[in-house]
Amino acid sequence: MARIPLISGDDPDADPKARELLAMVRQNRGREVNVYRGIANHPEILEAVLHLGQVAYFGNSLDPVQRELAYYTSAVTNECFY
Numbered sequence: 147m148a149r150i151p152l153i154s155g156d157d158p159d160a161d162p163k164a165r166e167l168l169a170m171v172r173q174n175r176g177r178e179v180n181v182y183r184g185i186a187n188h189p190e191i192l193e194a195v196l197h198l199g200q201v202a203y204f205g206n207s208l209d210p211v212q213r214e215l216a217y218y219t220s221a222v223t224n225e226c227f228y
Contacts, residue, residue: 153186154178163189167196 153160155168155178164186171182185192208216221227 150184151187152180152183154183155186160186161189164192167192170196 153164153168155165155172157165160168167189168178168182168186172178182192182196185195203213206213
């Protein structure tokens with residue numbers, strides 16, 4: 147059981163901004179990712195996290211192959227084998 151309530155984008159009692167952001171997550175990822183559902187308790191923070199992800203992933207000069215190489219290099223360096 148989560149200690150932080152997980153907000154659902156389908157919950158009519160949820161903050162309207164949180165519902166909007168979770169709908170975007172669902173559209174882009176095919177589902178509501180639980181980490182974002184937890185952060186949705188504070189919609190302004192969720193908005194900033196989603197923006198940061200967009201900038202980090204798409205707002206750089208790396209092509210997709212270089213980006214994946216950076217991810218794998220970072221994972222190996224930090225002993226995150228997944």
